[in-house]
Amino acid sequence: MKKSEGIHMEWIDGGVTAATGFYASGVYAGIKKSRKDMAMVYSVVPATAAGAFTTNVVKAAPVRWDINLLKDNEKAQAVVLNSGVANACTGLDGEKNNECMATAAADALDISEKMVLTASTGVIGKQLPMDAITSGVKMLAEGLSDTIEAGTMAAESIMTTDTVKKEVAVTISLDGTQVTVGGMSKGSGMIHPNMATMLAVITTDAAISKELLNEAVHEVVHKTFNRISVDRDTSTNDSYIVLANGLAGNEMITKKDQAYDAFVAALYAVSESLAKKMAADGEGATKLLEVTVTHAASEEEAEILAKSVITSNLVKTAVFGNDANWGRILCALGYSGASFDPDKVDIVITSSYGTLCLVKDGMAADYSEEEATKILSADAVTVTADMKSGMEFATAWGCDLTYDYVKINADYRS
Amino acid sequence: MKKSEGIHMEWIDGGVTAATGFYASGVYAGIKKSRKDMAMVYSVVPATAAGAFTTNVVKAAPVRWDINLLKDNEKAQAVVLNSGVANACTGLDGEKNNECMATAAADALDISEKMVLTASTGVIGKQLPMDAITSGVKMLAEGLSDTIEAGTMAAESIMTTDTVKKEVAVTISLDGTQVTVGGMSKGSGMIHPNMATMLAVITTDAAISKELLNEAVHEVVHKTFNRISVDRDTSTNDSYIVLANGLAGNEMITKKDQAYDAFVAALYAVSESLAKKMAADGEGATKLLEVTVTHAASEEEAEILAKSVITSNLVKTAVFGNDANWGRILCALGYSGASFDPDKVDIVITSSYGTLCLVKDGMAADYSEEEATKILSADAVTVTADMKSGMEFATAWGCDLTYDYVKINADYRS
Known part of the structure; x- marks a missing residue:
């Protein structure tokens, strides 16, 4: 599933500037x-x-801009990002402002706004404050x-309610050619399967065709x-934007061979890591909640089941309270x-403090509540x-639901 | 939609005992x-x-029992209810305990457990504590x-985290024949479209065929x-259980005539009222949130849109904070x-403090934040x-998301 078996991958420091030929900046x-509220990522070549x-x-407006651009063009050379104002529900003025932002960046970088x-x-x-932009x-x-x-x-400049930068x-x-994939993301609230208030920019010096890069993005984001x-x-x-500038010098990936699989594995590793960081940094969250559904009839069902558990407010509050309220988990499934x-389901909880079976064949297993609470407190x-x-499985990631989530969102705009 | 136009309906005191021939009790x-944790509703005739x-x-277990019973039998004469233990995920022992509860009630009432x-x-x-039961x-x-x-x-005895009884x-x-429809319900958390941790018992002295009662239930619950x-x-x-004992003496409703429409209107009125009471008494809620979607392409779409808004945690927290954060409403739509x-949508908020247009044609209307906050504080x-x-519309009901929701659910079991 994670395609990383047998591929030698090394985690290195850095984010969007890790790959050859990528520059970045972040400013107030x-x-x-x-x-800080603006960031730029730039590749020395298209x-x-x-x-x-x-x-x-x-x-x-920026989403519509990007979708159009990527439909018509194979290449891009820069991403300009801002936090603070979403430029959503802003009508024609919003569209014009977005275009001005792109044009200003193009002028400053001496490239086409396309x-x-x-x-x-x-x-x-x-509306975006255009003087500031x-x-x-x-x-x-x-x-x-x-x-x-x-x-x-750059990673710091795109944060909103995030408490930590993500890169x-x-x-x-x-x-034999070393290829790097790096990335940054932001996102903390308004986060849900099928994307989120989430911005992610991934940079790589891999050489890969547009068609296969598209496929890799689809496979990994899903x-x-x-x-x-x-x-x-x-x-x-x-x-979620990926720029691949080819400066690593690898032979261009144009078919689904071993090199493609290795590239997808690297893209997956970077994306999963960023996604988990976002879930763990969910607004008000005190912990990362990972739900894995195994031995499901299909991957689709496994995914539906896992997502149902991570999105249950009742499961999320129980996890916040370190309460092994497995009835809510079974209920969400x-x-x-x-x-x-339901009479076949087993439920197990695991953390750095241990592993415990809560449910065996759809009913309470014989477990210690004290031990369960300890495990959940990680x-x-x-x-x-x-x-x-x-035979199928899927993993989904979320976080607990806390007083601070309510606090943050009851008064976000002020 | 509400079918109540042109039908003379009067709200009266009481709940499950309002209709002729219905008895009830509630005990600790x-x-x-x-x-108090047990309740009974009884009709003097099947x-x-x-x-x-x-x-x-x-x-x-009780749900499976009821579904089987109602499939095989046209009539029932009593409902026995308990709060505190859900008898869910309890296996064969749970099934036996539920049957014992029914049999004990049948013996005490001298009727068949069917x-x-x-x-x-x-x-x-x-498991249910059977001595207590x-x-x-x-x-x-x-x-x-x-x-x-x-x-x-009885209404008080089925409460769990409810703060008020609902009848x-x-x-x-x-x-020319007076017919009464009354009911009680409980439900405060684990509440979502397609039912809830919700128990409702509706009693009526109307005479109506099983087939049409089924249809009325389906139509109204939806x-x-x-x-x-x-x-x-x-x-x-x-x-959601309805007992219709026919003691009002009306001519048996056997076809979809005016009398059927009037009965459905009464059942709708009682059910909507109980449903709204449940939403308003949502765990930790400080206010009822009603969302009406108008001029939708179809009723299904109107319903999907309305439900999406009432279930958005971000809308719910904003409403708690009296924050007219309409972007979240438009986003949830x-x-x-x-x-x-999206460029056509208008959004208006209304309460006892006034009415205010927040969004006109998908963009911010020119409104006072102060006035919006005042309206939302109702x-x-x-x-x-x-x-x-x-041409279609639909209404859905929910509540705000508050610190107390988290508090209640982070430690529900203790």
């Missing part, structure tokens, strides 16, 4: 009150580009650097970013829409549901 | 720590019976009374109990799965979304 442009975007009917992807995140319904874009272009620190600055990078060897949920709210701005025999908890009805 | 049997039950794959419906609510995975059943049978107070005692009754005139949500969790125990033109708030794409 004055959109938000004080924190890069093969692909993306996946929100399924929400209401799509922000080579500039855009991404925004923040409050819906407000245009001066911000200039600062970004001037500040571009290929250091690890520059990548980190990661790996290297793999493709026929199993990573589309399997996390903080609050079931799929945003207007979700964007039951209303998922997947069909199964920073990351895995729930495994064994359906005993097939 | 020792299942819960201190609050009553035509129908029901709607949870769609959860995991069905509690005439006794059962319902349980509470913690999943625990059997002595409770005896107390219930001895305590039966047709007073309003007896109905209230209501109406009378209508069918061809538009009432299936359109409320507190937390998207559909429970294992949801039961957008990811509902229904298709529409006990009941209505959001109306005008899709301008058709």
Whole structure:
């Protein structure tokens, strides 16, 4: 499933600047009150580009821009991003402002605006403050650097309610050539399967055809970013963008061979890591909740079942309270829409504090509540549901539901 | 839609004992720590019976009992209910215990156990304490009374995390004969469209055929109990039971004539009222959130859109914070799965403090945030979304998401 078996992969420091030929910057442009609010990612040569975007009917202006650009063009060279204002539900003015942002970046970088992807995140319904945006874009272009620190600055600049920056990078060897895949993302609330208030930019120096990059994106996003949920709210701005500039010098990947599999494994590793970081940093979350459904009749059913558990408010509050309330887990499996025999299900919880079977064949196992509470009190908890009805499995990631989630969201705009 | 136009309906005091020939009781049997925990509803003659039950794959023992009973029998004469333990995920022992509860009630009432419906609510995975149950059943049978107070005692005895009892009754005139429909319900958490941790018993002295009673139940539940949500969790125990004993003396309703419409209107009124009471009493809720979608392309789409808004955690927290964060409302419409033109949508909020248009044609209207906050601070708030794409509409009910929801559910079992 994770395709990483047999492929030598190494985790390295850095994010969007880890791969050869990628520059980044992050600045405070004055959109938000004080924190950094604009970022840029730039490839020294045009890069093969692909993306996946929100399924929400209401799509922000930058999302519509990117979808059009990637439909008509094989390559892109820069991504300009802002936080604070989402540029969603902003009508024609919003569209014009987005285009101005792209054009300003193109001018500053001396490239065509058709080579500039855009991404925004923040409050819906407000127009971008264009003075701040245009001066911000200039600062970004001037500040571009290929250091690890520059990548980190970019990752920090796209945060909204995130509490930690999210960046990661790996290297793999493709026929003796070292290829790097790195990325950054943001996202903390309005996060749900089928994307999130989530921006992710992945950079790689791999050489790969547009067609296969598209396929890789589809395959990987489906199993990573589309399997996390903080609050079931799929945003207007979700964007997952990959730039592949080919500067590693590997033989261009044009068919589904071993090199393709290795590249997908690296893209998967980076994307899963970013996705898990986002789930763990869910608004108000105190812990990462991983739910794996095994022995399901089909992968689709496994996915439906796993997502149903990670999105249950009752499961999420119980996990917050370190309460092994397995009835809620079984209940969430039951209303998922997947069909199964409830009298066969086993449920096991696992964390760094141990492993415990809570449910055996659909009924309470003989376990210690004290031990269960201890296991649930870890920073990351895995729930495994064994359906005993097939060969397939799926994992989904979420977090607990806490007082702080309510606090953050009852007064987000002020 | 509500079918109540042109039908004279009167709200009266009482609940399950309002209709002629119905008795009820409620007692403390020792299942819960201190609050009343068992209830009984009894008709002096066998009553035509129908029901709607949870769609959860995991069905509690009483739910399976009732479904079988109603499939094989036209009539029932009593319902015995308990709170504290849900008798779900309890295997064969749970099934036997449920049958014992029914048999004990049948013995105490001197009727066949095939005439006794059962319902349980509470913690999943625990066995019923049968000593308490059997002595409770005896107390219930001895305590039966047709007073309003007896109905209230029953309504109080099925509460779990509910903060208020829920009962209501109406009378209508069918061809000059006064017919009464009354009911009680419980439900506060694990409440989601397609039923809830919800028990409802409706009693009526109307004479109506089994076939039409079934149809009426289906029609009414779809538009009432299936359109409320507190937390998207559909429970294992949801039961909506109607007993129609015919003692009003109206001509038996056997076809879809005016009398049928009037009966459905009364059943709708009672069910909508109970459903709204449940949404308003959602765990930790400070206010009722009503969402009406108008001018949708179809009723199905209107329903999907309305449910998407009432179930959005981000909308619910914003409503708790009296924050007119309309972007989240538009966003929830957008990811509902229904298709529409976002540039046409108007959004209006209404409460006892006034009415205000927040969104006009998909963009921010010119409104005062102060006024919006004032309107949202009422006990009941209505959001109306005008899709301008058709003739259909639907209403759904929910509540805000608060600190107390988290508090209640992070430690429900203790």
